[in-house]
Amino acid sequence: MQRMISVDKLARPENHILLPVQKSRAVRAEQGLAPNNPMPYEDDFLKARLHGICAGEFQAMEAAGRTLYDFPDAPWEFQLDMARQVWDESRHAEIYMKLLEYVGSYYGEFPEGEVLWSCTQAEDPAARVAGINRGLEGLACDVFEQMIRLAQRMGDEVIERSIDYVLADEITHVRMGSKWMRKLTEGDPERLKKAQAFQDQIDEIFNFGGGRTTVENAAQIKQRVGGKEFNIDDRITIAREARLLAGFTEEEIDRLVKGFGKSGAY
Amino acid sequence: MPDLGFRENVMGPQPIGKVVVVPAEMTAALDALMRALMSGDRGAAEAITEPQVLEDLRQIANAIAPGVYDKYELVGRARIGQHFFNKVRLTGAKPMTIQFRLGMNGERWTVREATNLTGRRSGWSK
Numbered sequence: 075m076q077r078m079i080s081v082d083k084l085a086r087p088e089n090h091i092l093l094p095v096q097k098s099r100a101v102r103a104e105q106g107l108a109p110n111n112p113m114p115y116e117d118d119f120l121k122a123r124l125h126g127i128c129a130g131e132f133q134a135m136e137a138a139g140r141t142l143y144d145f146p147d148a149p150w151e152f153q154l155d156m157a158r159q160v161w162d163e164s165r166h167a168e169i170y171m172k173l174l175e176y177v178g179s180y181y182g183e184f185p186e187g188e189v190l191w192s193c194t195q196a197e198d199p200a201a202r203v204a205g206i207n208r209g210l211e212g213l214a215c216d217v218f219e220q221m222i223r224l225a226q227r228m229g230d231e232v233i234e235r236s237i238d239y240v241l242a243d244e245i246t247h248v249r250m251g252s253k254w255m256r257k258l259t260e261g262d263p264e265r266l267k268k269a270q271a272f273q274d275q276i277d278e279i280f281n282f283g284g285g286r287t288t289v290e291n292a293a294q295i296k297q298r299v300g301g302k303e304f305n306i307d308d309r310i311t312i313a314r315e316a317r318l319l320a321g322f323t324e325e326e327i328d329r330l331v332k333g334f335g336k337s338g339a340y
Numbered sequence: 341m342p343d344l345g346f347r348e349n350v351m352g353p354q355p356i357g358k359v360v361v362v363p364a365e366m367t368a369a370l371d372a373l374m375r376a377l378m379s380g381d382r383g384a385a386e387a388i389t390e391p392q393v394l395e396d397l398r399q400i401a402n403a404i405a406p407g408v409y410d411k412y413e414l415v416g417r418a419r420i421g422q423h424f425f426n427k428v429r430l431t432g433a434k435p436m437t438i439q440f441r442l443g444m445n446g447e448r449w450t451v452r453e454a455t456n457l458t459g460r461r462s463g464w465s466k
Contacts, residue, residue: 081464082461082462082464082465082466083461084462084464086462088415088416088427089415089416089427090416090418091416091417091418091425091427091439091463092462092463092464093425093463093464094463094464098420101420101421101423101441101452101453102420102421104423104443104452105420105421105422105423105443107421116421117358118421120357121357175354175355176354176355176356177355177356177357178355178356178357178358178359178360179355179357179359182416182418183360183418183419184418184419184420185418185420185425185463188464230356
């Protein structure tokens, strides 16, 4: 089996519509929608957000599996952690598929993008876990915390509790990433620097040009789901508490808030 | 959809959001497009295609020998907003996979994108 599988080699059932992220953005722009993400004022917001997360869970499952396969000489405990993550992500994918059905959607209603998988393209396990476990799973903490608050405002315990359950796992994945980034680069500051640089790239991609903010500073806009109207944040916020629980430092979080995206190891 | 198991213990009416039904007019426009392409009626195919996509459509039409295909199947469908991606396969001696994006222009559904996926692993392939 091939190692370091490239973006276009990722297998999907034939009935899935796969679309490069630039194309999705262009199609959104063509319809007068904000290019980056489904926005809260859109009818599809909840469905599309859950769909994007579900795709992320599939790709995270595949990424952890690939990390396990691509680095057979990595320490046994590292391999065990990656195997555990595959299992976690598979449960998450299943949870989000059920949530999609719950909101009147299904997996495949929207195209799947490749951007998350493109963030796995590192040939060093230390960089791989820095990018996936710290970069992407850190982003997951932010998005999930926001979705939990949204569900609380909707008064929807199904979404709230389901995502809270998943968030608890993601926090452990970030911690795993921090642990292995440090351990695998012990005594090799150059390798650590490269791993951090890889994570920085990913943080930059998802910082949307500094377009994120803190929970406290997020502007509130009205959204309607299931006949109810409520206020929610107008952009993706940074989940300070969840990130602290996951082991990010205050300094790292502050840098993300300011839009620098640089991460220090600890 | 896969069987997601027992869910009657989830309280409240479901789904909580509105299910989006694929517009019958969009399906009809796709069907008209496919029939036009299979029969070699370029005029009919081009009539429902936006000007910026005509070149891509012509290349696809060039690859479809008239009369070789008489059937197509919808392989996959997805949407972004009100635009629908339709992945179709022309069946015959040399199957072709093509993806069309349709959106509304006034009262009409028109082709906004035409991509020949034949021989490509996926839409992610460069």
